[in-house]
Amino acid sequence: MKTLPLNLHPDRVPRHVAVIMDGNGRWAKKFGWQRTRGHRAGADAVSRCVEACDDIGTEFLTLYAFSTENWRRPKTEIEALMRLLDKFLKERTPEMMDKNVRLQAIGRITDLPANVQERLHQSIETTGKNTGVTMVLALSYGGREEIVDGIRSIVRNLREGHLDEAMITPEMFGKHLYTRYYPDPDLLIRTSGEMRLSNFLLWQCSYAEIVVMEKLWPDFQKEDLYKAVQEYQKRHRRFGGL
Ligand code: IPE
Ligand code: IPE
Ligand code: MG
Numbered sequence: 001m002k003t004l005p006l007n008l009h010p011d012r013v014p015r016h017v018a019v020i021m022d023g024n025g026r027w028a029k030k031f032g033w034q035r036t037r038g039h040r041a042g043a044d045a046v047s048r049c050v051e052a053c054d055d056i057g058t059e060f061l062t063l064y065a066f067s068t069e070n071w072r073r074p075k076t077e078i079e080a081l082m083r084l085l086d087k088f089l090k091e092r093t094p095e096m097m098d099k100n101v102r103l104q105a106i107g108r109i110t111d112l113p114a115n116v117q118e119r120l121h122q123s124i125e126t127t128g129k130n131t132g133v134t135m136v137l138a139l140s141y142g143g144r145e146e147i148v149d150g151i152r153s154i155v156r157n158l159r160e161g162h163l164d165e166a167m168i169t170p171e172m173f174g175k176h177l178y179t180r181y182y183p184d185p186d187l188l189i190r191t192s193g194e195m196r197l198s199n200f201l202l203w204q205c206s207y208a209e210i211v212v213m214e215k216l217w218p219d220f221q222k223e224d225l226y227k228a229v230q231e232y233q234k235r236h237r238r239f240g241g242l
Contacts, residue, residue, distance in 0.1 A: 023192030023216030
C-alpha cells in the first residue's frame with residue numbers, strides 16, 4: 001500500500017471533503033489589489049486542492065464557489081466572477097481530463113448566465129466518464145434553497161400519487177436534494193478563519209468534522225489539505241453514540 005503524505009492513515013481518509021473557499025477578497029486587499037485578482041488566484045488553489053484529494057484517495061470534493069447570497073454583491077464583482085468561472089471551465093477542462101477528474105455542479109444552475117451554463121454542461125459532459133476525484137462545484141448554491149427545492153419535489157410526488165407521507169424519512173429526503181448522488185461530507189474545511197456555515201450543505205453536514213484554518217483561500221496549498229485530514233483523523237466520530 002502506498003504511504004500517504006504526513007503519514008496519513010490510509011484507512012481513515014475522508015471519502016468526501018467539502019470546502020468553503022473563503023478570503024479571496026481579503027487576500028487581494030492585503031497587496032492593495034482589486035478583489036477580482038484574489039478570485040483569480042483562488043482558481044489556482046482549486047487545482048491544488050483537487051490534486052491533494054487525488055493524492056490521498058478522497059473521492060468527492062465539493063467546493064463552495066458562489067452562494068445564493070453572493071448575488072447581493074456589486075454587479076461588477078458578480079460579472080467578474082462569472083467571467084472567471086467561464087474562463088476556469090474553458091481553460092481547466094483539459095487539465096481535468098489529464099487528471100481524470102469528473103466535474104459536477106449543485107445549486108440553482110439556471111440562475112447563472114447562459115454562456116456559463118452552456119460551458120458548465122459541456123465540461124460536465126466532457127469529464128463525465130472520468131473515474132478519479134469527483135469535483136462538485138456549488139454555484140448559486142444555498143442550503144436553505146436546496147431544502148426548499150427538495151420539499152417542492154416531494155410535494156409534487158405526493159400530488160402525483162408516487163409517494164405517501166409515511167415514506168418520507170431522512171434517507172428518502174436526501175434523495176430529493178441536489179447532492180443525492182454523493183455521500184455526506186466527512187470533513188468540512190473553511191479558510192480565512194470564519195466560524196460559520198454561510199448556508200452551505202446545511203442538511204448534509206450534520207455529522208461532518210469541521211476544520212477552520214486562518215489561511216486565506218488563495219494561499220491554500222496541498223499541505224493544508226493534508227493537515228486538515230490529519231486533524232480529521234485525530235477526531236473521534238461518535239455520531240451520537242458512545
Ligand atoms: C470567497 O472569497 C469567494 C466567494 C465568495 C466568491 P470572498 O470573496 O468572500 O473573500 P473575502 O471573504 O471577502 O475576503
Ligand atoms: C461563503 O463565503 C460563500 C463562498 C465561499 C462561495 P462568503 O464570504 O460569501 O460568506 P460570509 O458572507 O462571510 O458569510
Ligand atoms: Mg468571504
